[in-house]
Amino acid sequence: MEAAKNHFFSDMGVMLGRSMRHIFRSMDTIFTVCLTPIAMMLLFVYVFGGAIQTGTDNYVNYLLPGILLMAIASGVAYVAYRLFLDKQRGIIERFHSMPIARSAVLWGHVLTSVVSNVISVVVIILVALMMGFRSSAGVLSWLAVAGILVLFTLALTWVAAIAGLTAKTVEGASAFSYPLIFLPFISSAFVPTDSMPTVVRVFAENQPVTSIVEAIRALLSDQPAGNEIWIALAWCLGIMIVAYLFAVRAYKR
Amino acid sequence: MSHAAISVKGLKKSFKEKEVLKGVDFEVRRGEIFALLGSNGAGKTTMVRILATLLEQDGGTAAVNGFDVASKPDQVRRSISLTGQFAAVDEILTGRENLIMIAKLRHLDHPRQVADDLLRRFGLTDAADRKPSTYSGGMRRRLDIALSLVGKPRIIFLDEPTTGLDPEARIEVWKIVKELAGGGTTVFLTTQHLEEAEQLADRIAILHEGRIIAGGTLAELKQLFPQAKVEYVEKQPTLEEIFLAIIGKKEAI
Numbered sequence: 116m117e118a119a120k121n122h123f124f125s126d127m128g129v130m131l132g133r134s135m136r137h138i139f140r141s142m143d144t145i146f147t148v149c150l151t152p153i154a155m156m157l158l159f160v161y162v163f164g165g166a167i168q169t170g171t172d173n174y175v176n177y178l179l180p181g182i183l184l185m186a187i188a189s190g191v192a193y194v195a196y197r198l199f200l201d202k203q204r205g206i207i208e209r210f211h212s213m214p215i216a217r218s219a220v221l222w223g224h225v226l227t228s229v230v231s232n233v234i235s236v237v238v239i240i241l242v243a244l245m246m247g248f249r250s251s252a253g254v255l256s257w258l259a260v261a262g263i264l265v266l267f268t269l270a271l272t273w274v275a276a277i278a279g280l281t282a283k284t285v286e287g288a289s290a291f292s293y294p295l296i297f298l299p300f301i302s303s304a305f306v307p308t309d310s311m312p313t314v315v316r317v318f319a320e321n322q323p324v325t326s327i328v329e330a331i332r333a334l335l336s337d338q339p340a341g342n343e344i345w346i347a348l349a350w351c352l353g354i355m356i357v358a359y360l361f362a363v364r365a366y367k368r
Numbered sequence: 369m370s371h372a373a374i375s376v377k378g379l380k381k382s383f384k385e386k387e388v389l390k391g392v393d394f395e396v397r398r399g400e401i402f403a404l405l406g407s408n409g410a411g412k413t414t415m416v417r418i419l420a421t422l423l424e425q426d427g428g429t430a431a432v433n434g435f436d437v438a439s440k441p442d443q444v445r446r447s448i449s450l451t452g453q454f455a456a457v458d459e460i461l462t463g464r465e466n467l468i469m470i471a472k473l474r475h476l477d478h479p480r481q482v483a484d485d486l487l488r489r490f491g492l493t494d495a496a497d498r499k500p501s502t503y504s505g506g507m508r509r510r511l512d513i514a515l516s517l518v519g520k521p522r523i524i525f526l527d528e529p530t531t532g533l534d535p536e537a538r539i540e541v542w543k544i545v546k547e548l549a550g551g552g553t554t555v556f557l558t559t560q561h562l563e564e565a566e567q568l569a570d571r572i573a574i575l576h577e578g579r580i581i582a583g584g585t586l587a588e589l590k591q592l593f594p595q596a597k598v599e600y601v602e603k604q605p606t607l608e609e610i611f612l613a614i615i616g617k618k619e620a621i
Contacts, residue, residue: 122475125472125475126473129469129472129473132469133458133461133469136460136461136465137460140460141460204454204456204459205452205453205454205456206456206458208417208422208450208452208456209450209452209456209515210473211421211422212420212421212422212445212448212449212450213445213449213470213473213474214442214445214446214474215473
């Protein structure tokens with residue numbers, strides 16, 4: 116086992132290169148994970164934005180955190196899809212019958228998810244800057260935002276891994292992501308929760324997206340993030356650890 | 369143990385209630401083509417998966433290249449290569465990229481050179497920069513087997529290598545298998561086609577209802593059957609014979 120472990124990082128690097136090629140050669144993936152969130156952002160800012168009262172003068176600033184979370188949620192759906200295809204087509208078996216670190220196959224997919232989501236988040240932020248997004252945040256706040264987004268990505272990626280490894284059909288593998296993509300709508304991502312009926316508001320204020328969105332929004336506008344940041348971190352870490360344990364169990368079977 | 373390429377003793381495996389292997393014994397000698405013959409569902413693939421360290425047995429022992437599959441899986445993986453029932457090639461990478469990826473995962477020194485050599489050997493040079501989705505069934509199989517030969521493993525497992533291939537592609541695969549064995553590689557193949565075992569195998573074992581019910585060379589297997597019988601069958605004359613008979617009569621007159 117020793118020798119196989121020594122190659123863990125180079126094996127994972129090969130896996131990363133492979134999956135990144137899959138992403139860049141798939142117009143469908145690029146369209147869904149990057150262009151769709153940008154289109155949503157354009158739609159909300161230039162069509163609905165005028166009618167939405169958020170109490171700020173810059174709606175792009177208000178909207179951006181929610182758009183980033185949506186982009187990540189649609190990005191991880193492809194992790195499930197790629198894992199499912201690898202399993203179904205016998206690629207995982209081929210890798211597992213070779214003298215490589217077995218966990219490198221799964222971690223390669225996870226690393227790909229982080230790298231590809233970082234790319235789409237950066238592209239979306241650049242577009243937001245062109246649309247008038249401005250931030251007074253310092254380096255530390257930006258680092259904190261990056262940390263929360265990476266944790267959020269990892270948490271959802273491990274959820275996606277469970278879906279990809281246990282699904283029976285391609286549709287089943289990515290279906291888990293639909294509720295994730297819709298969660299931002301029932302949160303403070305697009306409009307403040309004050310205007311919602313009580314039941315919806317209670318749900319919106321207590322689901323993870325709201326605290327993550329509020330934390331990022333506070334950090335980007337250089338406001339004190341207060342409790343929200345700890346609640347956001349607790350959600351991300353909690354989901355990540357539970358999903359990781361289930362995913363690894365599914366992978367070993 | 370050291371002279372046998374594969375040695376299996378009393379191997380057992382059940383899936384839930386179903387006992388698939390009920391104590392399997394056989395030995396594969398170095399450099400030979402060994403065929404495991406059995407009908408669908410006889411447990412051939414289960415056998416291959418255990419030998420390729422993808423599945424753990426419930427009882428008995430199996431050693432590949434002198435290494436126990438249960439306690440020394442990493443050494444076993446170093447000695448073998450598996451070509452599964454369905455061509456496990458990456459659909460999005462090109463043929464060449466597929467080979468380079470496997471060469472990197474086997475930590476070879478010159479992955480590009482290895483890929484070029486195998487492409488040439490398997491007549492895939494012209495198709496090297498195309499995706500396997502554009503290949504014919506026979507070409508995909510050739511790429512699949514080429515992937516298995518990266519790093520020159522001592523023992524190759526071919527699980528139903530010609531299932532789903534047209535007759536021409538089947539003969540091509542047979543030729544490849546014979547060449548492999550000619551070069552000293554041990555080939556373990558499973559098949560449900562009697563003709564395939566007859567054409568290729570030095571020795572054959574018949575797996576039926578979880579046990580090896582017969583084994584040996586083709587000549588030895590033939591001896592298990594009753595002596596060739598002499599039968600008299602009434603034979604209808606062919607048109608040719610009728611024709612010749614009539615001509616002959618006329619000439620006699």
